[in-house]
Amino acid sequence: MQSNQYSVKVFETTISDEQEFKEFFNINYTLFKDHLILIQGEMSDDIKNYLKDKKLQYLQNMNLPKGRSRKALEKEFKRLEIESAVTKQIAEAELKKLSHKLQNNLTVLDGMIRSGRELNIDGDLLLLNRVNSGATINTTGNLIITQVVEGAIRCNGSFMMLTASPKANIVFNNVEVDNSLLENRLNRVELKNDEIIITPVLKKEINWAL
Amino acid sequence: MGIVIAVISGKGGVGKTTATANLGLGIALNGKKCVVVDFDIGQRNLDMILGLENRVVYDMVQVMEEEANLKQALIKSKVSPNLYFLAASQTKDKSVLNSKKVEKLISELKEDFDFVILDSPAGIESGFEHTIEFADAAIIVVNPEVSSIRDADRAIGILDSKSAKVKNGEEVLKWLIINRIVADMVESGEMLRSNDILEILDIKLIGKIPEDKGVIDASNQGKPVILDKKSIAGQAYTRISGRLCGQKVDMKNVEISDSGLFKKIAGIFK
Numbered sequence: 144m145q146s147n148q149y150s151v152k153v154f155e156t157t158i159s160d161e162q163e164f165k166e167f168f169n170i171n172y173t174l175f176k177d178h179l180i181l182i183q184g185e186m187s188d189d190i191k192n193y194l195k196d197k198k199l200q201y202l203q204n205m206n207l208p209k210g211r212s213r214k215a216l217e218k219e220f221k222r223l224e225i226e227s228a229v230t231k232q233i234a235e236a237e238l239k240k241l242s243h244k245l246q247n248n249l250t251v252l253d254g255m256i257r258s259g260r261e262l263n264i265d266g267d268l269l270l271l272n273r274v275n276s277g278a279t280i281n282t283t284g285n286l287i288i289t290q291v292v293e294g295a296i297r298c299n300g301s302f303m304m305l306t307a308s309p310k311a312n313i314v315f316n317n318v319e320v321d322n323s324l325l326e327n328r329l330n331r332v333e334l335k336n337d338e339i340i341i342t343p344v345l346k347k348e349i350n351w352a353l
Numbered sequence: 354m355g356i357v358i359a360v361i362s363g364k365g366g367v368g369k370t371t372a373t374a375n376l377g378l379g380i381a382l383n384g385k386k387c388v389v390v391d392f393d394i395g396q397r398n399l400d401m402i403l404g405l406e407n408r409v410v411y412d413m414v415q416v417m418e419e420e421a422n423l424k425q426a427l428i429k430s431k432v433s434p435n436l437y438f439l440a441a442s443q444t445k446d447k448s449v450l451n452s453k454k455v456e457k458l459i460s461e462l463k464e465d466f467d468f469v470i471l472d473s474p475a476g477i478e479s480g481f482e483h484t485i486e487f488a489d490a491a492i493i494v495v496n497p498e499v500s501s502i503r504d505a506d507r508a509i510g511i512l513d514s515k516s517a518k519v520k521n522g523e524e525v526l527k528w529l530i531i532n533r534i535v536a537d538m539v540e541s542g543e544m545l546r547s548n549d550i551l552e553i554l555d556i557k558l559i560g561k562i563p564e565d566k567g568v569i570d571a572s573n574q575g576k577p578v579i580l581d582k583k584s585i586a587g588q589a590y591t592r593i594s595g596r597l598c599g600q601k602v603d604m605k606n607v608e609i610s611d612s613g614l615f616k617k618i619a620g621i622f623k
Contacts, residue, residue, distance in 0.1 A: 255555050257510035258503050275553060276503045293553075 153207060154178040158186055165193060172197065181205060248284065256280065256294065267300065276310065289329075303332040304344065315339060355386075357459055357469045358597075359488035361512065363504030365475030367496045368532040371568060373472040374402040375579040375587070376492070379594025381436035382579075385467040388427065391441035392484040393474040394449065400440050404431065404575025414442035417454040423461055432580065437466070447480035456517075459487045468597070477511050485512050490526035493556065496533050497545040502553055509554065528559035530593065535564045536610035547608060560593035562586050563607040 154175050158164050168175065180194065180201040194201050248266025256262065256270070258277030267284035274280060278294035285300035292311040296303075299316055305325055313320040316334055320341075325332075327343035334340075360373045370393075377389035390413065391399040400406045408428045411421035416439070423439075430436035439462075442449070462469045473484035485491060491512055495505045509527065516525045531547050538544035547561055565586035571578040579590040585607070595602040 257513075258506035259510050273553070273555070275506050276499070277507060 152178045153181050155181040155183065157184040158182060158190060161187065161190060164190065168193075168197065168199075175199070181207065258294075274311070301334055305330055305332065355463045355465075355467045355469055356490060357463060357471065357488045358490045358492055359471045359473055359485045359512075360492045360494060361473045361481065361485060361505075361508050362475065362494045362501070363477065363506075363508035364496075364501045367494050367501050368562075368568075369475070369494050370398045370402055370472050371572060371578070372492065372494050372530060372532065372562075372590075373470055374399060375577045375590040376594055376597065377436055377438075377468075377470050378403075378430070378433060378577050379579050379590050380468050380470075380597060381430065381433035383594055383598040383600075384435065385598055386435050386437075386465070387468040387470065388437040388439060388462055388466045389470045389472065390439045390462070391472050392480060393472060394441045394480060395443065395446045396474065397441035397443050399472050400438065401575060402572045402577065403438055405438050405440075406575065409440040412440045412442040413458065414445050414449050417449075417458055423458075432577075447474070447478065447483075450480065450483045452483065452486060455483045456487050477508055481508070482511070482515055485515065485525075486517050488516065488525065489518065490528065492528050492530055492559065493554070494530045494532050495550060495554075497531055497539070497547070497550060499545070502545070502550055506554060509556065527556040529554060529556050530560050530562060531558070532562045533564045534561055534607050536608055539608045540610060558604075559596055560589055561604075561607045562589040562593075 156164075176197075176199065178199075180199050182190075182201060182203050184204070186203060191201075248264075249269065250264050250266065251269045251271070252262075253271040255272045256274045256278040258275050261279045262268075262281065264280070264282040264284070266282070268280070268282045268286050268288075270280070270286075270288045271290070273290045274288060274292040274294040274296070276293040279297070280286070280294070281297040283299050285302050286296065286298040287304040288296075289304075289306065291306055292308040292313075295312040295314075296305075297314045303313075303315060305311075305313070306329055307325050307327060308322055311322050311325075313322055313325075313332075315332055316339075318339060320332060320339060324330075324341050329344040331342045331344050332339060333342070360369050360376075362369045370391075373389055377387050380387040389399060389403070391397045392413075393399075394414065397412075400409055405428050411426035413426065415421045416423050416426045426439055428438045428440065430438065459469065459471075471484050471488065474480040491509075493505050493509060495501045512525060512527070513519055518525050529551070531550060534547075535544055539546055547558065551558055563585045565578065565584055567581060567584045568578050568586050571581060571584070571587075577590075578584050578587040579594070581587045589605070589607065592602045592605065
């Protein structure tokens with residue numbers, strides 16, 4: 144199929160006074176001779192003949208599809224752009240929140256962290272040894288340390304698991320944790336509704352025989 | 354080929370130089386050929402403790418700069434023919450050391466001696482790094498107090514990352530000496546127990562040395578305390594030297610005071 148596509152200029156009007164209409168076209172004929180004339184409402188045979196004489200194309204009571212102005216288009220485009228950026232931002236923030244709950248970039252270390260060492264871990268860390276006085280550990284994710292901590296810990300994940308560490312300096316999501324609260328063999332430190340909650344995982348209990 | 358042992362501590366004043374002098378002499382008295390090298394350039398002390406202060410003609414730096422040869426610079430001990438001493442320069446500073454010269458010197462010493470013991474400077478700067486760089490083993494000297502433990506921990510960390518052996522994928526042997534233990538204070542809980550220290554540092558214990566006032570006098574006189582058979586610190590150094598020479602020497606618990614034990618026995622007869 145072959146087709147052509149082009150734009151047409153339309154002069155849309157209603158006729159209330161036939162004489163006035165004719166006079167208007169007599170004066171402005173050169174301006175509108177290439178326009179499509181669209182008459183909304185009634186039109187008499189007299190007008191039809193007048194238009195035919197002038198060789199003007201006309202339509203009556205039609206709903207032509209209107210293109211929008213350039214300005215309106217630009218405005219609409221901008222709105223969509225902002226909307227998509229906001230959606231993207233929200234999605235990223237949600238993903239970031241979720242990523243801490245996932246086991247992302249889990250690092251497992253079993254060496255002793257000696258004084259003077261600074262570990263910067265992107266993601267979660269499982270450490271199976273001591274953190275000595277003078278060492279620092281920073282994580283963006285969750286942190287589990289199975290032995291005593293005497294150094295400094297900076298954790299920005301959603302939870303930590305720590306043993307009782309009376310000499311440690313612990314900062315969890317920019318809040319310093321009172322390490323006297325870590326009184327059990329293993330403690331879970333969580334962030335829930337902007338509150339730090341410490342719950343014992345393994346209590347020091349005596350298992351009596353029957 | 355001998356073994357190169359660096360004596361390190363991190364913190365100053367814990368007894369590195371005393372330990373170096375006594376262990377060197379102890380090893381020599383066990384019949385092994387031993388050389389002790391003072392790496393504390395600019396602040397040498399080992400010559401005084403060994404009583405060889407007035408014998409120093411050439412020092413280690415002059416050997417490395419090839420102003421003197423090694424045989425000229427090695428000083429023979431008055432006490433044991435097996436013990437030799439190489440002095441540090443007192444006029445230069447640590448910046449004169451470089452890896453290639455240190456490696457050459459140590460490999461030469463290794464050929465002639467069974468034990469090469471390097472007395473490291475305190476701290477963790479370049480002088481310390483050069484001492485540990487080509488060592489096969491390290492003796493870490495600590496006092497039972499938190500600051501000494503933390504500094505030793507840091508020194509071990511650097512040893513584990515900067516030693517040439519570790520870079521080749523091998524392991525540097527690490528032995529711990531706990532120096533200046535006061536049994537009464539350990540019993541009363543004022544002083545750290547050796548088990549606590551071992552838990553923090555996680556290395557092998559080679560000996561515990563009790564506090565002994567005789568050490569200061571021995572150092573001042575230039576007669577290492579190991580020569581005093583009655584000294585409890587001297588006895589401890591004798592035990593450690595034996596262990597370094599491969600003998601099986603039982604660990605003596607110096608963390609129980611004699612008076613305490615006496616009191617306990619006396620208590621039974623009350």
